[in-house]
Amino acid sequence: MAGSWGTALHGALLLARGRAEGLQLIAAPPEDEMTVAARSFWAAVLCLPAFLCLHLLDWAQGRVPMPDQPGQALVLDLLGYVVGWVGFALLSHVMAASLGRDHRWPIFITAWNWCNVVQYLILTGAIVPELLHVPPLVAQTLWLxxxxxxxxxxxxxxxxxxxxxxxxxxxxxxxxxxxGLFLLGFTESIR
Known part of the structure; x- marks a missing residue:
């Protein structure tokens, strides 16, 4: 069924392996593409635990941005997360229209949302070596x-x-x- 989470995630995993047929699993029929695109924003909810994990692991390494007010720092980071996710979706819609590709934007944003889940999994997995205290060169190479x-x-x-x-x-x-870098810098500047 077009638009199901499992099918979309499978499509994103195929894309992560360089297999173009993954896009077919993410695609929806033209009459359903905006509905499927809207539902794909649930990917932001699925990514939230990984986002929090990455931030908390960073803090556990002694890089707490506001040691006296960690709750405020977390709220600012969460606001940056939401603004970044929604902001890029809106900006990409404008950019797709300027490229004459607005008719392809629904499949783009659907793929972008679900590929974010895979990206967060990749990045969360890449932090594990640092937690296992592997040599810094190895951990940094894996992160890169x-x-x-x-x-x-x-x-x-x-x-x-x-x-x-x-x-x-x-x-x-x-x-x-x-x-993303702008929002990170902005949230850090108002702390």
């Missing part, structure tokens, strides 16, 4: 590889779902990454 894979996955899904050249897909990924 995970970041590279996560960015590649977003690029690949963007290129396929919007049917755009690789450079255009890279610009969209860079926009998402830049928005």
């Amino acid at each position: 590889a995970a970041m590279g894979w996560a960015l590649w996955l977003e690029w690949y899904a963007t290129r396929l779902s919007l049917a755009v050249p690789g450079f255009t897909a890279a610009l969209l990924v860079a926009t998402d990454f830049t928005l």
